Amino acid sequence: xxxxxxxxxxxxVWEIPRSxxxxxxxxxxxxxxxxLLNAMEEGVFEQITNVATLxxxxxxxxxxxxGHYGYGFPIGGVAAFDSVEGIISPGGIGFDINCGMxxxxxxxxxxxxxxxxxxxVDKLFYRIPAGVGGKGMLSLSKTxxxxxxxxxxxxxxxxxxxxxDDLRHTEENGCMKGADASVLSKEAIERGLSQVGSLGSGxxxxxxxxxxxxxxFDRELAEKLGITMPNQILIMxxxxxxxxxxxxxxxxxxxxxxxxxxxxxxxxxxxxxxxPFQSKExxxxxxxxxxxxxxxxxxxxxxxxxxREVFSEVxxxxxxxxxxxxxxxxxxxxxxxxxxxxxxxxxxxxIHRKGATRAFxxxxxxxxxxxxxxxxxxxxxxxMETGSYxxxxxxSGREAFYxxxxxxxxxxxxxxxxxxxxxxxxxxxxxxxxxxxxAVSMSGLAEEVGEAYKNIDQVAEAxxxxxxxxxxxxxxxxxxxxx
Amino acid sequence: MAYRYLDDIAGSDVAxxxxxxxxxxxxxxxxxxxxxxSVKDPDSIELVVEKQIRLEESTMEILLLDFLxxxxxxxxxxxxxxxxxxxxxxxxNGLFCVEARIAGDYIDPGKYELGVDIKAxxxxxxxLKQTRSGYLARVVLDI
Numbered sequence: 263x264x265x266x267x268x269x270x271x272x273x274x275v276w277e278i279p280r281s282x283x284x285x286x287x288x289x290x291x292x293x294x295x296x297x298l299l300n301a302m303e304e305g306v307f308e309q310i311t312n313v314a315t316l317x318x319x320x321x322x323x324x325x326x327x328x329g330h331y332g333y334g335f336p337i338g339g340v341a342a343f344d345s346v347e348g349i350i351s352p353g354g355i356g357f358d359i360n361c362g363m364x365x366x367x368x369x370x371x372x373x374x375x376x377x378x379x380x381x382x383v384d385k386l387f388y389r390i391p392a393g394v395g396g397k398g399m400l401s402l403s404k405t406x407x408x409x410x411x412x413x414x415x416x417x418x419x420x421x422x423x424x425x426x427d428d429l430r431h432t433e434e435n436g437c438m439k440g441a442d443a444s445v446l447s448k449e450a451i452e453r454g455l456s457q458v459g460s461l462g463s464g465x466x467x468x469x470x471x472x473x474x475x476x477x478x479f480d481r482e483l484a485e486k487l488g489i490t491m492p493n494q495i496l497i498m499x500x501x502x503x504x505x506x507x508x509x510x511x512x513x514x515x516x517x518x519x520x521x522x523x524x525x526x527x528x529x530x531x532x533x534x535x536x537x538p539f540q541s542k543e544x545x546x547x548x549x550x551x552x553x554x555x556x557x558x559x560x561x562x563x564x565x566x567x568x569x570r571e572v573f574s575e576v577x578x579x580x581x582x583x584x585x586x587x588x589x590x591x592x593x594x595x596x597x598x599x600x601x602x603x604x605x606x607x608x609x610x611x612x613i614h615r616k617g618a619t620r621a622f623x624x625x626x627x628x629x630x631x632x633x634x635x636x637x638x639x640x641x642x643x644x645x646m647e648t649g650s651y652x653x654x655x656x657x658s659g660r661e662a663f664y665x666x667x668x669x670x671x672x673x674x675x676x677x678x679x680x681x682x683x684x685x686x687x688x689x690x691x692x693x694x695x696x697x698x699x700x701a702v703s704m705s706g707l708a709e710e711v712g713e714a715y716k717n718i719d720q721v722a723e724a725x726x727x728x729x730x731x732x733x734x735x736x737x738x739x740x741x742x743x744x745x
Numbered sequence: 746m747a748y749r750y751l752d753d754i755a756g757s758d759v760a761x762x763x764x765x766x767x768x769x770x771x772x773x774x775x776x777x778x779x780x781x782x783s784v785k786d787p788d789s790i791e792l793v794v795e796k797q798i799r800l801e802e803s804t805m806e807i808l809l810l811d812f813l814x815x816x817x818x819x820x821x822x823x824x825x826x827x828x829x830x831x832x833x834x835x836x837x838n839g840l841f842c843v844e845a846r847i848a849g850d851y852i853d854p855g856k857y858e859l860g861v862d863i864k865a866x867x868x869x870x871x872x873l874k875q876t877r878s879g880y881l882a883r884v885v886l887d888i
Contacts, residue, residue, distance in 0.1 A: 395821075
């Protein structure tokens, strides 16, 4: 986009005015360094300004530093809609509802894990279902599945798959309370039934990581988040609501297209199909979406349950003696009701975050008591080569509705990556670098090569420069499982 | 089957164009394009399970979307890789209908080399149009 169409607000905030496109109700704002901004596809600006035209949008249509071309909204898109006059749109949430990150602590050091690494990764690979057609860990009846998606991680607690602390350290305590399984389609339930407790494929992974002393940005914050010793081992999980969430999104996208036709709404992009939040259609989708959010929390919890079992077997100790505690579980594909101050008045807003992470500041409600002084932990996942970040929310994130980035974003398309790289070469290259990888699909692995992604360091730094989140530690992969 | 994958439409995902002289051919080509992404050698799929499906929609374009969603449903819910054996696409009084006999095998990583997991058919640049030589569909899949 040419600079005459975009106004520089600060070194990391860029504004596209309402005059850019007919129908824009608010300006669009991009949070990025100049370098990241210049690397964004034109489609990002087209999409974020389309978002700015949606009814009931408040303040700005926002794009995060890792923004890239998506469907309807760009990935990294954030929009707040008035809960009375605004809308809800599946295109602002993403197909993989509650795709998210979970970071698990251990009391193990790299030196203790290194001799066991291949055994650990192999066992995790065999015990955690992944890849195409990978059946989940559980076999549930439809009735039990519906109870599970309504109760979220409370269901895990009742069934012995979770500790109370796991719920405390999960966004929304692992359960969005408006979930109502009666609004789900038969297809959504049947796709979900066979996938509860599975990693999936694509960019989803389970990773064993190390917090090296030289990668700690803020020692005091790191200690408060539980990273207290040199070369501490952590485990990261990136997955979501699997086929269930995708089916919910597909079902309601179609339903909202019919709504648009019925109401004579002229959509700029069919992926931006919406319904008024307070309408029957809007409320049904919100309930269904909350079921998918809960399913994803359960999914990541079951993966953690299996991790605890495997670590316990390999080290011959109880999981509690290995410090296998959840640091935080955070979603980056949701719509949520939140209260924010707009023009000096508190308002209830439907905040859409698509490929964007909530990053509440120190002192805010809605984050665990343990993190009230640090700010909410934020987990930004990178590639299996470059590492990931643990950060915390900051007060200066207010203008972005306390939101930050979610990942590094792709630089090269899947097919180009597959043509340029071979899965087996990547396996041996990473092994030489000290990263032991197991993958269900070699072609899938080639698509996820480190070179396919943007520089995670630049994204994490940009979030800090923009005042969205503060870096605590960069985590380096040593073991990875991919679908 | 006539389809080709498109490199520059969906960086994070996969896009393809499918062609056919008839509606039946374009539907079957699009289904096959999905299958060839999911399994390395679709021709190796044994025909041990057979099903009959029937879908109805108010537009031909959304009918194609539903048809490809059915591929995903069979993969996820039933654990099956299925190929189109017979297909008929009809229209009557503004209602479009596809009936197909699909057959294939259970997903088995020990038996078949797996590809990527298709999760949704998006409406992003989704298109089905009549051309001089038949029909052309463009599909972007969420992976």
